Every structure is written in structure tokens, then in C-alpha cells.
């Protein structure tokens with residue numbers, strides 16, 4: 308909030324809450340960025356000995372869901388469930404494991420209603436025509452995150468809410484049930500549903516416990532009004548700050564007017580994964596500093612493919628000792644088996660490289676600097692062999708979720724897998740996409756990821772996650 312950096316206290320649990328997607332469509336690369344950044348941040352902190360706990364929520368009650376469901380002519384609850392499952396599937400394919408908690412707004416109604424009641428009781432909120440609004444002027448610190456003058460604040464709630472508000476600055480905590488909305492919940496103010504901001508305040512407290520927790524994350528587009536309003540609600544209700552540190556990731560920049568049709572397709576995460584593979588997508592997302600915007604296009608993803616191929620090749624000629632021993636380099640996910648600093652068997656030059664890599668991550672999670680340390684080391688070790696180079700590279704890759712590059716597959720896909728691939732090609736040619744997706748999942752079960760390119764589809768070893 309002050310724009311300054313803080314040092315985390317290792318004796319306390321590091322609760323991290325990052326705002327997850329609103330599930331009204333399949334997620335795109337822009338939604339994948341906070342998922343990757345905060346999953347890897349939690350992984351890094353755990354490996355440095357912190358008791359980190361990551362929560363990424365699912366916003367499954369929202370205006371956008373009602374609108375999208377009406378367009379498709381299906382119940383909004385059905386759309387939300389379908390898209391929540393798709394979100395779990397798509398992010399699962401990134402191979403980073405799951406966050407420690409993934410609360411859903413629909414599972415958190417009781418705590419949401421209780422939090423709103425607390426705010427009404429404390430005089431920070433008021434009922435009006437079945438809606439409940441937060442009284443912004445009742446909270447002195449309003450605006451401290453976004454540093455905006457109040458005159459330029461616009462809650463973006465449309466005109467219909469305006470007449471019920473005492474002040475245009477106020478925002479909705481509870482919205483009364485409207486005709487055409489096919490879901491609603493009971494409350495002391497009548498049937499209705501929660502507003503988006505209060506959902507996050509309640510979910511964060513539900514899964515991370517007493518305020519403040521250590522880190523609140525999300526996209527930089529959420530600073531105002533979403534995060535400003537989360538702060539106001541939680542702090543007004545509890546008399547304590549919501550979070551100690553705010554980390555906002557920059558936007559994925561798409562140059563919309565120039566985006567070709569194929570680039571539009573691969574902006575959807577599942578399509579990008581199909582075409583470039585999970586490692587390239589993750590490598591692309593860690594190629595920029597999380598706070599900065601990141602340019603998006605086929606060119607950037609193709610560069611990421613080239614980078615992961617270089618790393619895969621390096622590990623082929625410098626196999627890690629651990630891979631030989633147990634058939635896999637390191638456990639995927641955020642398990643307790645994760646390597647900690649100094650636990651590796653590295654020495655000398657290799658150990659220094661890992662230290663420099665970790666130092667870069669410790670400095671405001673500077674993944675591009677860490678990756679350039681990694682490539683410097685690879686260049687050196689390619690020039691002149693370094694003892695333990697393979698293990699050191701695997702540890703660095705593990706820290707950015709790319710450990711699957713070390714999976715040494717001795718043989719290529721067998722006849723069965725190639726047959727399924729040919730069937731999938733045919734299904735796609737027939738525009739039978741359900742069948743094609745089913746075959747892709749079948750191949751995934753066999754350990755193969757389908758990668759589509761202009762030259763046709765190929766199979767690459769699947770990420771361990």
C-alpha cells in the first residue's frame with residue numbers, strides 16, 4: 308500500500324489470498340497469470356521454510372454468469388459448475404498442483420451474510436429496498452490502496468442501483484433478487500445474492516483465519532474498486548487490516564486490434580496448452596516480472612517453446628542424478644518433499660547458481676532475473692562441464708514449475724498412442740470437438756500431451772502434475 312517492500316516474518320504463517328476467476332467462460336491467459344504467479348510464490352516460500360498457505364477463490368455468483376447463461380439458454384448454476392470444472396481442468400494441466408484452498412462463493416453464503424450483518428450493526432452499511440450498501444464515507448481510510456481522489460471514483464454498478472444508494476460512492480454488499488435471475492439465497496434483508504467484493508472478504512477470512520493475513524494478490528485491474536472495497540469492508544468490520552502486503556500482477560497485453568484469429572484462439576488457456584504445451588505456457592508467464600505488463604502473441608509463445616527445448620536438451624546431456632535413481636527428478640506440486648535451500652547436493656559453481664536464482668526470487672519474486680541466471684549457468688555448463696549441473700538446473704526449474712522438463716522418456720509414443728492421435732486428428736477434421744477432447748484426455752491418461760502446430764499434431768511427454 309505504501310509502495311514499499313516488506314520482509315516476511317518466518318515465524319508466522321504466510322497466508323496468501325489471490326482473487327481467482329469469475330466462472331462465466333473458459334479462462335484465458337490473463338486469468339492464468341495470477342494462478343501461476345501465486346502458485347509459484349507459495350511454492351518458493353515453502354521451499355524457503357515459510358509456512359505458506361495459498362488460497363485462490365472461484366467467483367461463482369456474478370452478473371456476468373447470469374448474462375452468459377441467458378445467452379446460452381441454460382441455468383446459471385449449471386454454467387457456473389461447468390466453467391468451474393473447466394477452470395480446474397485447464398489450470399490442472401499447468402502442472403503446478405492445486406492451491407491449499409479454493410473456496411467458492413456459493414459455499415460461503417453464511418459467512419458472507421454474517422459479515423454484512425456485522426457491517427450493518429456497526430453503522431458501516433445500510434439496507435435500502437432489499438439491497439444492502441456499504442457507506443463509503445463511514446470508513447475513513449477509503450482510497451488508501453488505489454490513492455484516488457474520491458471525485459474520480461466510480462463503482463461501476465450501473466444506474467439501477469443509484470436510486471437506492473444514499474451516496475453515489477457507496478457500493479452493494481447484497482443485491483435483492485431480480486426478475487430473470489434464477490438463483491437467490493435467503494438473508495435478513497430478503498432473498499438475493501451477495502455483491503462481488505464482499506464474497507472475497509468473507510472467503511479470505513473463512514480460509515485464512517484472523518486478519519490480517521500476509522499477502523493479498525490479484526490482477527492490477529482489481530486495485531479499484533474491488534480491492535479498495537475488500538479493504539473497506541474487512542477493516543470496518545474487524546478493526547484490523549485485511550492484508551499486510553499487496554501484490555498485483557500486470558496485465559497480459561493483447562494488442563486487440565492486431566490480434567489475428569489464431570492468436571485469439573490461443574489466448575484461451577486450453578488452446579494455448581494444446582498448441583504449445585504446458586511448459587512453454589508456464590515459461591512464457593514467468594518470462595516477465597509479475598508487476599509488469601506482459602506482451603502476448605504467437606511470437607512470445609514460440610520463443611518460450613524454444614527456451615524450454617533448450618532446457619530439455621541440456622538435461623538430456625546433463626541428466627540429474629536423482630532422475631536416474633527413482634525415475635523422476637523431484638516431486639511435483641507443493642508437497643513437503645520439496646527441496647529447500649541448501650538441501651540439494653550441489654556444490655561449488657552449481658550451488659552458487661542455485662543461490663543466485665533463489666536470491667532473484669527473494670527480491671520481489673523477480674522471475675525474469677532468475678531465468679536469466681539459469682540460462683547463464685546453462686551456457687557456462689555447456690561450454691565446460693560443471694559437477695552437479697543437472698541437479699542444480701532441476702532445482703531451479705522446480706522453483707518455476709518446470710521440473711517436468713527433466714522427465715527422461717526413453718522411448719517415443721507407442722502404436723496405441725499414435726493411433727489415438729490419428730483418431731483425434733480425424734475428429735477435429737470432422738469438427739467433432741467433444742470426441743477430440745475425449746481422445747486428448749485419453750492420451751493424457753497415457754502420459755502424452757497433444758501439441759498442435761501448423762505442421763500437424765505431435766505428442767510430447769506430459770507434465771507430471
Ligand SMILES: [Zn+2]
Nearest residue numbers: 326327507533
Ligand atoms: Zn477478490
